[in-house]
Amino acid sequence: MKSKGPFMPFVMVCMLLFSGCADDSYESKMNTAEPASVELSFWNPFGGGEGDFVERIIRDYNTSQSKVFVKQLRLESNEYYARLSTALSLGKGPDVAVVHVDRLSPFIKAKQITGLDSLAKQAGFDFDEIESSNRQGVIYNGNDYAVPLDTHFHMLFYNKDILKKAGLLQEDETPKLEAATPDGFTAFLKQIHARVPGVQPMAVNTPYFQESFLDLYYEAGGELLSPDMKKAAIHNEKAISVLTFYQQLFASGLSDLNDQTPWDSFDQGKAGLWIGGVWEAGHHLGNPALHVGIMPIPPIFGSPVHWGSSHTLVIPAYVTEPKQLAAMDFMRYFSEEGGVIWGEAGHVPANHEVAKSSAYQELPYRKLFIASRDHVKFAPKTDKYAALFTAISEDLQNIVQKGIKPEEGLAALEKKLNQILAN
Template sequence: MKKKSCSMVLLLLLLVFISGCSNLAMSSTDSDKIKLDYWTLFGGGDAEFMKEIVQKFNNTHPDIHVNYIQLPFDDYYTKLVTGIAAGKAPDVAVSHISRLPQLIELGVVSSLNPDAQKQGLQWDKFNQNILDASVINGKHYAIPIDTHPIAFYYNKEYLRKAGLLNDQGKPIIEETPEGFVNFLNKLKKELPQDIAPFSFATTGIDPYRLWWSFYHQLGADGVLSDDLSSVDLEMDKAVKAANYMKDLYYKHKVIPLHITDFYRTFQSGKAATLITGVWSTGIWEGTDDLEFGVVPVPAIFGEKAVFGNSHTLFLPKNENVDKEKRKAAFTFASFVAENGQIWAEAGHIPAKQTVYEKEAFQELPYRSQYVQIADHVAFQKPSVANGTIETILTRNLDTVLNGSKSAEKAFKTAEQEIKELLQNSLLTPDE
């Protein structure tokens, strides 16, 4: 009887050993994994959500490991180009859609054609407006993962008290230039004196983004010709949009001048509304006692156009990359786009429309109230000079909003500066 018991124990130990060996044989060791370096520029809350996606990928793809490398935002593109030129290219990298043309011109971006289709990437599942902005000269160079436009945020408590909130919790605004002013004026009349109707910067990138939106709402089509070789600034629309904005500060006085931190002003309950990027949604969600809402920027000039950019993933050029590694890079980039419900927690609108159908996305508050903005983002035309053009327009708009120059003079100056840029830049199309 005792011998039988010992035999049974030995048999069980043998079975456990064999089972353990079998499991080890089926799983890949760390040295067997395909390793990918992924360079990003994300910071703050964005970084945490992207790290979550990377962790999820690593947990569900035993044969691939993604190494998340976060570079400082301010010098990200410089380090990216330098690294690729030095033969130290990452396997996957982030680029704003507005910066893609310059990276392509510098020769550091690998075309995704025709490999994308071979890897099962279905372009028709992406938002068409975002996808179109990522296609350069008819070729796919990047996989869009989002768009991050500006949106209109409001304090529900203040709008409710002013009688400017409807039964669905949305602002009561007549979408005309006069209607928007009337809305803000009524808020100003009903609010305590220390509460701003509209919190906004007086100069800088944020007014430029709003100006760009109004300029396109007026029916403008960017500031360059379709072939990108010359300036096509629609002067009357540029001036009208700038003067309308200037009046909000000086004539109607619904935006206090020179707010030090317009984010903080709204967040602390010292303002009823503001316009900023959807990336701030997560900030407001984490703010105690802030009952806020968000809708698209009112289309006061007719067209539902709004400023926005997009994060994309691209595969840097690498002469020595092997096919298996490139295939793994495609797998990872596709996974990031497909898991946009996690990325949407940062406030961004996922680029892949199939994400909108996921329960996890639909359960997120606020996002469904502005997801339609993706269809109306007025992207810059794909010029290598986009970054400098944006700087020129911002600087000249500043002179209008600080009262030092008329809108007509400011945009004549901007027009001339862009013309000279296109003539002198080494990174613009040949004549």
């Protein structure tokens, strides 16, 4: 989710090397006697451990056939959507791109990405093979506009060595958690603090605090918007309770508010617990110096529901027909053949067969991941979500970083969200 690779200008786009074809069928266009060489530019924000898995999928696809060559351009995650939006509006950029499911709507409304149903049929791709919860997010006006790759969300990662020192690791190497309440969880962290000095009991994702907030707010039964999605619904006792809980963790030294790289703190053995993404599983479990366990986030605010999203692949509307066919073939391959590799990174594959395969389910903790996927709450399906998300992210950061009273901060945030929804 967090790209650490260098940014390259978006105008560096791979050009089509296709010579044309006479027949409209996919097979004839992709399997002519003298096949055309099609080079696809694939934009994505995958860095860190995720990027390694994407490189494997691209390499395997490129070596599996000789008709299409995929070249990726990896962008910084905090710049990705600004660069992609500019490229799509100018009609010059990637041939295939990653878009989170909650960011699809404005691109579809602006007619900047193409529908995929006809292309999927020509490429032999069946959208019915996609998990229904994933597919619902990419259907607009009865048409599929993206290929969902996964569901991704958060789990509770724990350092077995630290918990063992604190006397909080059971024989089956799971945590000896207190009651699943805010007070019970806080008591657990206090024991780590008292018994293992020099480490954070729990690293909290303050750089992306909106996700940390949403995990527990959704547990509490909270909603971002009213059922008709015309009003904000975030100024309430549930949200106040969650923000108060986090502020108390920071105030009591159970989490470090000033830790700007909490994922690294956990990876370096400096934190007992970490609520991190499933996409980090491959990285953390692959660290020989770190003895990690993974479990669902405890339902400390009453339910197992938590934040989640989905990566999807799209084809921009300006892409020519031969490249569309090639792009659809690559997307099919990523979903069907590359799904297990993507699952190794930690994501739960959206493809039914991949998620049910022994190759995926025999990976560590993956059955727990599949069970947790069923409790994911996706973002509201609105073309204003990007603006709403920016406001939520900025205001929640201010509340925790500046010590603003939750009641006051949430009232201001709700007003801002309602202004966005009204325009």
